[in-house]
Amino acid sequence: MKIDLTGKVAIVTGGARGIGASCAKMLGRCGANVVVNYINSKDKAQEIVEYIKHNGGGAITFCADVRDEKSVNSMASTAIEKYGKIDILVNNANINFPIKPFVELDFKSIEDKILGETKAFYNCTKSVLNSMMKQKYGKLIYISSSLSRQTANGFFAHAAAKSAVDAMAKTLALELGPYGIRVNLVGPGLIDTDATSNQPKEDKEMIANFTPLKRIGVPEDVAKVVLFLASELSDYVNGEYIPVNGGSFMI
Template identity: 50%
Template sequence: MLNEKVAIITGASRGIGAATAALFAKHGAKVVVNYANNVSAAEEVVTSIRENGGQAIWVQADVRNEDDMSSLVDQTISHFGKVDILVNNAAINFAMKSFSDMEWDEFRLKLEEEMKAAFISTKSVLPMMKEQKYGKLVYISSGLSHQPLPGFIAHGTAKAAMNSFVRYLAQELGPYNITANTVAPGMVDTDATKHTPAEEKEKTAMFTPLGRIANPEDVARAALFFASDQSAFMTGTYAPVSGGMEMNS
């Protein structure tokens, strides 16, 4: 499905990113596992991919830093020869507060860092993708960008900005045969939700038509679809991966 394609996955040392890296490699991609701090987790992901016959390297980079991302792309090209796919997945921390309790600087920080990560990561891969007249850009958003929940105003607003950014990319980059699509998970069972009370997860599962919350592989499979040529004529798409929780968006 991704035979010989080269994929950079940001924030790929755990959770959705790690599951995406493993799945892409299983389907024939050469994978670059990007991580910010946790080198041992990134090594584990790469080792597991290699043990299963796949090809992967790990590269440290802060996705908000131009020099870091430029170096990551250079290392990818020197190792694998090209870049075909970018999965913009790295998680950006945010203040979990109501609007009433939030200061502008807390709110601004999430918006700025989220967009900076998407902006710089995309800029870094575009020269190669434009040159080869081929590219797949996949952005991991959140259902909270459409469906507000208490405490998530900074996160949801930042992801909504990214959703719009992706549509503009899709429009501008279409002539280069580069697609840009958004995958929007609902609640996912990862490290990020390990402190979410079990009752809350159960309640979410109860209100989900498919009767459970997502696991990282559910999200990875949607990313695989948009990274593959199965989605060749789809761009600017917002795809909820929420078990039916987000039907009206």
């Protein structure tokens, strides 16, 4: 069965690189019109747009810091002006954080990560809800992390922030279900992107060795699950956390 998103409109935050780029390309390849959000990677975002246009979808770029409410609202307004509605939000943009043991962390670092993630969640969700509630349809897809459920040394701030995202998404699933809006989370394990390029090769090999599929993930692994959640195939899936980690962590 071919997934057809023709006529659907998606916003993908952090859509110029890594997981976001793969999500944007995959949605566009299935016919969606995609707003490729970026903050620094303008050229890469434009490359994604050209790829989507060449492969059957429509696309535009939009520069916005997802932590800034005004910029995010402008992005959503632009999407509606261009395409008439918003059907899908992939809330993916990376909020940087220090990888340090708790005893070495200052509270500001923890606060910045938690506030950044929750602001991005709030701003992006609020910006698309009016359109989705009017049409009684929408797919809200939040990129979480396996570290919110099974954490590791040095990931205190990240685990705390993504745990907050998980809890907020479940509450939204309850509140927005009557409006035909599905809310789900995707929890990637270690994914080979430029965001993880500084992790030691030995650590990646170790994780691959204890993963049943014997490899770490690639962005397309996550994008395929996002595509499922964005499509009609997942219309009765709501409030779920779906791990994408090759079996390294199971629920």
